[in-house]
Amino acid sequence: MAKRIVVVGGGAAGATAAAKAKRVNPGAEVVLVEAGPYVTHAPCAVPYAIAQAARLYIYTAEQFAREKGVVVYTNTKAEVGEGGRLRLSGAVSGALEWDAMIIATGASPRVPQVEGVELEGVQVVRHPAEAEAIKKALQPARRVVVVGGGYIGLEMAEVLLAGGKDVVLLESGRWILNKMLDEDMARLVEQYIAARGGQLRLGETLTRIVGRGRVERVETTGGSVETDAVVLATGVRPNVELAKALGARLGETGAVWTDEFLETSVPGVYAAGDVAEVVHKVTGRRTWMPLAPYANKMGYVAGYNAGAGEKRVRFPPVVGAAVTKFFDMYIGKAGLGEAEARQYGIGATSAVVKTSDKAAFMPDAREIYVKAVASRGVLIGVEVVGFSPYVAAVVDFAAQLIGRPVEEVILAEYSYMPHTGPVWHPLVSAARLLD
Amino acid sequence: MAKRIVVVGGGAAGATAAAKAKRVNPGAEVVLVEAGPYVTHAPCAVPYAIAQAARLYIYTAEQFAREKGVVVYTNTKAEVGEGGRLRLSGAVSGALEWDAMIIATGASPRVPQVEGVELEGVQVVRHPAEAEAIKKALQPARRVVVVGGGYIGLEMAEVLLAGGKDVVLLESGRWILNKMLDEDMARLVEQYIAARGGQLRLGETLTRIVGRGRVERVETTGGSVETDAVVLATGVRPNVELAKALGARLGETGAVWTDEFLETSVPGVYAAGDVAEVVHKVTGRRTWMPLAPYANKMGYVAGYNAGAGEKRVRFPPVVGAAVTKFFDMYIGKAGLGEAEARQYGIGATSAVVKTSDKAAFMPDAREIYVKAVASRGVLIGVEVVGFSPYVAAVVDFAAQLIGRPVEEVILAEYSYMPHTGPVWHPLVSAARLLD
Known part of the structure; x- marks a missing residue:
């Protein structure tokens, strides 16, 4: 057989x-x-199915x-x-x-073990099959509390804000996207969440969801928020x-x-x-x-x-290349952040450059920020925040260069034309500051 | 001292x-x-200065x-x-x-040694200081012959077509961008030039520019073209x-x-x-x-x-990563093309994939074509044509992977979200066909 x-x-x-x-x-x-x-x-299509974009x-x-x-x-x-x-x-x-x-x-999804998670109007993002149900459930809500400031929470916040809801984003850590970004880069995202009308509550942990049948408010370690609905995006x-x-x-x-x-x-x-x-x-x-x-x-x-039937192909070590977005702001990462490096006992230095997604002389150039992190002259991490899908291109480029000497990164090869990037690649610019 | x-x-x-x-x-x-x-x-800003875009x-x-x-x-x-x-x-x-x-x-610029290059209405793209002069000189022209189907010629053709001119693009080689692309990939570009109203004359070499004081027509190995102006983009x-x-x-x-x-x-x-x-x-x-x-x-x-005062830093070998565009079509290359590899006596195989610049389920995904070229199981070249600046991202990613085993390319790391690329990176998809 x-x-x-x-x-x-x-x-x-x-x-x-x-x-x-x-x-x-x-x-x-x-x-x-x-x-x-x-x-x-x-x-990954779930938030976009809700937005009817996909x-x-x-x-x-x-x-x-x-x-x-x-x-x-x-x-x-x-x-x-x-x-x-x-x-x-x-x-x-x-x-x-x-x-x-x-x-x-x-x-x-990891559902927080708090009172009230079973109430009507509390939604967990889990599977495409649930997209229709989530969409329907949130239709009548004026205000939605999104619990969890990771990338799923952020994507859901975008969809809800775009749909005209009041959105309160609750994150127990000290800054948004704290598994992805260092504090300095995360502040750029937080400013833009506020600019888009999102309300941030940082350093507050959900303790209870309250309501009679249907959710009416959430309670946190920092206070309470009246709400019509709750989206749980508290990790997996x-x-x-x-x-x-x-x-x-x-x-x-x-x-x-x-x-x-x-x-x-x-x-x-x-x-x-x-x-x-x-x-x-x-x-x-x-x-x-x-x-x-x-x-x-x-x-x-x-x-x-x-x-x-035999061990032929190895799965290589990874650098955690990831990208997400919030409206027209894209956020990406590869390797270790500076704070993350310290948690692993790795001494790190960093440099941040503000540059653009096209040549500086192009009138439609949009700003991007690149943080490069190095340890002992070797590139160990890159964080990118900016108003262009070019952020993902920088992350993918960086993903190939994590673990290489900074001097080699400075001389890494890339293409150039004014429409597709600056003549000094943003990662190269950041690496030059580390040299 | x-x-x-x-x-x-x-x-x-x-x-x-x-x-x-x-x-x-x-x-x-x-x-x-x-x-x-x-x-x-x-x-590189010259064509865009002419277009007043920069x-x-x-x-x-x-x-x-x-x-x-x-x-x-x-x-x-x-x-x-x-x-x-x-x-x-x-x-x-x-x-x-x-x-x-x-x-x-x-x-x-390499100016062809033919009769008539000194006539009024014949322009060479040379230096930003000349941008205003070129722009002024071409203002009254209805029809312009662009000589040279390399990337400068193509960029000038775009600017001129956008300005409402009749454009005839003359290229002595058998296909457009022949120092950059293989014939199969170049055909995609040629189709789009025609779709945008450009007239292509391939395999014809400029032999003479004719006019009394001002250019009136160009003569080629294949015939003659009445014209009001000529742009020479015949290499450097x-x-x-x-x-x-x-x-x-x-x-x-x-x-x-x-x-x-x-x-x-x-x-x-x-x-x-x-x-x-x-x-x-x-x-x-x-x-x-x-x-x-x-x-x-x-x-x-x-x-x-x-x-x-001493030899400290080496300039590393290059792979020729380059990108250009024609309207909303972007065209990129890194490494060797298949025909080019054969010229160097390198036996090569290739695979072309048609994919997209975003996840396939995104309604605004645009098509891109990626050709990967390998020799003895090693990636030696990539050509990319498509309707998105993502083309440059693929080229820059590829530039890091030229010279690596195809199996390693298949497992190369990149970021993913539906807005920034397909879940299988286009180069990885092409590499899988080579495996």
Whole structure:
């Protein structure tokens, strides 16, 4: 009988892994098991679906199965049953034998354990399937409290402000986007949130949601806010239940530990995407970064190795390249921030430049700020805030240069024309100040 | 007496070199000699100055001297005089001794040696100081023939079409932008030139310009074209006269040969910018690529080494990252094209993907085409054509990855959000097809 490779989870990582495993090993039977109704959904599309700016990008199970040669079970839950077999329930039920497995169960929102989270008008951003429900629920609200000043909270704040709501953004840390930016760069974002009419409450933690049936106000460590609705964007946690039940080791981050080939501590069982840890290139330590491009690439690597039946492709260390936006302000990061570096005991220096997304003489040039962080003459991090998608270009360019000597960064190659960037690349300008 | 470092040429390379030399060696006297009236001019701004979209970005000599602590002689020509001293003439005249020299004399347009180039209505794009004159000269013209289908010709064609002129673009090669793109990618550009109303004449060489006093028609190897004006954009040549007179060796490209520290064959004499050769990372051979970012960085390196009085900083091999545009179509390149690789005897394979500048589900996503070229499993070139400045971002990302195994490119890191790029980076998508 042909080898059977079971992939659990039909998001970015699982769908890529299943397709790749089948491609590498066409003789194998590849089964993709997904608890929800869709495969290859795009959670990043959720805020835009709410804004009606985008249609969701979802394969039907039939399309995916046909195009990729994979057996797809949707609306089917997988647990560990007798003798290590998978016990399926839902649309498909029964025991499923496997020769190799790829765990791609993703992550779920972390819902704060406070009184009132179950009230009507309290919404958690979780999955595209819920977009319509969230949109409908928030329609009548005049004021919305968004809990959590991370990038999901910020994106939701934009959508709600654009829809004419009063928005109060509650963040327990001392500054917004504090997992992404240093305080100095975050202040630029905070100023712009205020300029766009958002109300910020920093250093306040949600303690209670109050209402009779429907939410009426939230209480925090700093006071209380009357509101018609609450959006919870308080982070995510990896869905490690299946991995634990299989006996796979969890790492210090709480996500699934893997080796560099993405095999877990259980031979033949791989993990990919938001459920698994990655290794940070600067610190050398394991970290948990549930980012979409990693999910795709980890799916590729796990699918390759599981399909080949041997460890052929390594998933390389990462630098956490990420970008988000708030209206026309784009915010990006790669590597370590200065404060973050200190938390890891890494001495760091930094320089900030204010420059533009085009040549300075172009009348439509827009400002961008770049902070470069170095340690012992090596570039270890970059933060970028500015009014142009060019921010993402700077981040992607920087992502290739993290870990290199500053002198090499100064001489790194890039293209130039007045419409696409300044003649001195913003990262190079910042690096020159570090030299 | 303090060491004297003379920099000849006040463009991007010379101005950067002078400032860096002074910064590295504040005790030295740094003299910048420029034949024209300006320093740090931006030739790339010329087409946009004509379009009135930009003001030219020029330092006055006084500003530059004051800010950088450099002695500046503008409107002053430098030649080699007795005993190797510089003989100055113009605004400043006399003999100038030097301990180190940096040649940054740039490049000049290559004017075709045909009858009629001196007629009224024939314009050469040369220097920002001429922008007003070119603009005025072309004002009354209904039809303009642009000779040369390189990026300067294409940019001029855009400006002229936008100004309501009939434009005929004459290119002697078989396809447009043939030093930049392979034929398949160039066809996309040619289709768009036609869609924007430009008339292309490919494979035709200018043989004569005819008119009584003022241009009336051009004759080519393929026929003749009635016209009111002609813009010559037929390439550039390095201004090597000073270097030759100093006894510096020219390389096989005809530009000034330097070692990796940018010292010429004459000790103590450096060369930087458009006058000098660079080394191509893929072929390992010397090449001549007069690109603005190289001028800046070569100025930095030559200024550093000349200022320090020792060879400290190397100018690294290049991949020719470049970008241009035609209306809202952006066109970029890094590394070698497929046809170009074959010319160098490098066997190459390629893959083209059609993708978008944002996530596919975004309603304003615009198409981009990426061609990746590989040889023996290593990425050697990328060509990008599409309707978004994101093209430049792809080129800059690619520039960091040329010379790396395709498998590494597939796993290269980048940021993602729906507004700034697709979840699979276009270069990664193309690389996956090469794997």
